[in-house]
Amino acid sequence: MNNLKMAALAFAILSLSVMAEEKSAEGKAADEIAKYREMIADGNPAEFDEMRGAEIWKTSAGPKQANLELCNLGKGPGVVKGVYAELPRYFPDTKRVQDLESRLLTCMSSLQGFTEKEIADKAIGNVNRKPAIEALVAYVVGQSKGMPMAVSTRHPKEKEAYEIGRRIFFYRAGPYDFSCATCHGQSNRRIRMQDLPNFTLKKETQLAYTTWPAYRVSQGLFRSFQWRINDCFRQQRFPEPQYASEATVDLTMFLAVNSNGANYDGPGLKR
Amino acid sequence: MGGPMKIRASIKDGVTEVKVLMQHEMETGLRKDDAGKLVPAWIITEVKALHKGRTILEGQFGTAVSKNPYLVFHFKGAAKGEKVTVIWVDNRGDTRSDEAEIS
Numbered sequence: 001m002n003n004l005k006m007a008a009l010a011f012a013i014l015s016l017s018v019m020a021e022e023k024s025a026e027g028k029a030a031d032e033i034a035k036y037r038e039m040i041a042d043g044n045p046a047e048f049d050e051m052r053g054a055e056i057w058k059t060s061a062g063p064k065q066a067n068l069e070l071c072n073l074g075k076g077p078g079v080v081k082g083v084y085a086e087l088p089r090y091f092p093d094t095k096r097v098q099d100l101e102s103r104l105l106t107c108m109s110s111l112q113g114f115t116e117k118e119i120a121d122k123a124i125g126n127v128n129r130k131p132a133i134e135a136l137v138a139y140v141v142g143q144s145k146g147m148p149m150a151v152s153t154r155h156p157k158e159k160e161a162y163e164i165g166r167r168i169f170f171y172r173a174g175p176y177d178f179s180c181a182t183c184h185g186q187s188n189r190r191i192r193m194q195d196l197p198n199f200t201l202k203k204e205t206q207l208a209y210t211t212w213p214a215y216r217v218s219q220g221l222f223r224s225f226q227w228r229i230n231d232c233f234r235q236q237r238f239p240e241p242q243y244a245s246e247a248t249v250d251l252t253m254f255l256a257v258n259s260n261g262a263n264y265d266g267p268g269l270k271r
Numbered sequence: 272m273g274g275p276m277k278i279r280a281s282i283k284d285g286v287t288e289v290k291v292l293m294q295h296e297m298e299t300g301l302r303k304d305d306a307g308k309l310v311p312a313w314i315i316t317e318v319k320a321l322h323k324g325r326t327i328l329e330g331q332f333g334t335a336v337s338k339n340p341y342l343v344f345h346f347k348g349a350a351k352g353e354k355v356t357v358i359w360v361d362n363r364g365d366t367r368s369d370e371a372e373i374s
Contacts, residue, residue: 043341
């Protein structure tokens with residue numbers, strides 16, 4: 001009898017210590033990741049893309065041989081400081097809500113004479129090809145670092161974009177019957193080692209949204225928000241969205257508005 | 272010539288911390304391009320850091336070092352306002368030298 005009790009007690013102690021060990025191992029991994037983030041915080045190669053983008057911004061290009069210094073990103077022609085914290089927004093000249101990349105397409109076509117299609121078709125880069133528009137994104141978002149997100153829904157079109165974006169977020173489709181919310185609707189979930197932010201919570205949305213666009217260490221490339229959405233659609237097995245299309249802008253609008261109040265902290269650095 | 276490095280150097284309690292972000296492809300020579308051909312190796316082979324003409328760090332890099340390498344090191348014996356120079360050489364014979372003031 002005594003022996004049995006002892007054995008039960010020993011088992012209880014053993015399982016407790018195993019549990020404690022498992023927990024600390026998980027905590028340790030998170031700590032190590034945090035340590036890694038801290039170590040590389042000053043070594044974000046996105047800075048090189050920002051530098052390249054700043055150069056491209058003022059360099060003449062395209063059939064009209066013009067630079068982008070007259071480009072209106074929402075705060076007047078040529079203003080770059082702080083614009084990203086207020087995008088997407090409604091633009092009266094195009095009569096639609098545009099995110100940064102959609103607006104850059106507008107500028108590159110109206111000012112420089114490119115067609116939007118020729119830029120959009122090659123807007124997402126790879127190891128061999130680094131599109132100008134990606135560097136421009138890095139440059140522009142870097143100019144909003146530290147500024148509070150303040151995306152408006154005052155204009156009816158902005159309100160509509162937010163609402164459509166919200167619906168797209170919860171819309172289940174495709175061969176796996178996935179919605180964005182399937183992966184991004186619960187806390188403490190991950191894909192392999194990558195934590196998945198829960199976009200139904202303001203805090204997690206803010207943390208994720210304000211650290212994109214970002215340099216992806218595993219790919220050795222700077223990635224824009226259009227790329228981020230494009231790749232989410234791919235993982236959902238949705239048809240590939242058109243670059244800077246209305247659906248992608250509306251979804252961005254949904255996430256951007258839900259991040260309002262947080263300080264923008266990009267370009268980020270991701271695994 | 273390669274693109275510029277980002278160098279930050281700051282001194283605290285007599286120890287200078289230098290953070291260097293280099294701009295380099297660091298092709299390992301093992302990757303294949305879209306046509307299936309090997310992309311030739313293109314890597315930084317040597318890194319050197321100088322302070323007032325004195326070599327404070329010397330190292331050899333290889334294919335295991337990532338693209339756009341980031342290097343942090345500490346040394347003693349410098350003062351605010353002095354300069355730290357970092358130089359790299361790659362296997363194509365290209366070289367780049369940048370300097371930063373210690374803050």
